[in-house]
């Protein structure tokens with residue numbers, strides 16, 4: 001039997017038809033044979049952090065189960081970005097679609113092209129707020145604190161940009177019986 005790992009992915013878009021890009025990412029994850037989308041956070045609109053001269057982002061977090069290895073999951077994320085016109089010109093610059101692996105079970109990974117937990121997740125309200133919507137009591141495998149505790153400290157920080165929840169309709173959501 002193949003072991004399924006619980007993973008959390010951060011999705012972001014700030015170019016073009018942002019909702020469409022987010023939906024395309026979710027659809028691609030749902031269509032993958034080795035990924036099961038378990039839950040999606042609300043969708044948030046957030047001001048750009050880091051490189052600020054760019055449009056506002058849409059951000060969300062997806063909880064998935066997967067039988068893929070961390071490297072294979074990264075490959076799939078990068079493939080979905082590529083299929084959706086992602087280019088890399090400016091560090092932390094605008095993008096049609098960004099998919100980052102935040103957590104992969106309780107594993108701590110330090111490889112040249114892959115660091116998990118995502119090294120900047122805990123300083124980013126646009127990641128922690130939607131992650132906390134899905135998994136407040138999850139323990140961060142490095143800081144050994146709950147996502148709720150880590151989110152409260154980022155929320156309380158001065159200068160943290162607000163995350164505004166926005167309405168959308170998930171076109172590919174499975175129909176509940």
Ligand SMILES: Nc1ncnc2c1ncn2[C@@H]1O[C@H](COP(=O)(O)OP(=O)(O)OP(=O)(O)O)[C@@H](O)[C@H]1O
Pocket residue numbers: 074088091092093098099100101102113114115116117118119120
């Ligand atoms: N946990 C991770 N999830 C996704 N990519 C990662 C991760 N750890 C390392 N990387 C590497 O980061 C590289 C750069 O990714 P990308 O250009 O999307 O960064 P970014 O989203 O602009 O910045 P940030 O990593 O700060 O969110 C990728 O090529 C990938 O190999």
Ligand SMILES: Nc1nc2c(c(=O)[nH]1)N=C(CO)CN2
Pocket residue numbers: 011012013046047048049050051057059092093098126
């Ligand atoms: N609000 C917001 N700001 C960002 C984002 C993002 O997804 N949302 N991603 C970045 C690079 O990963 C840099 N800055």
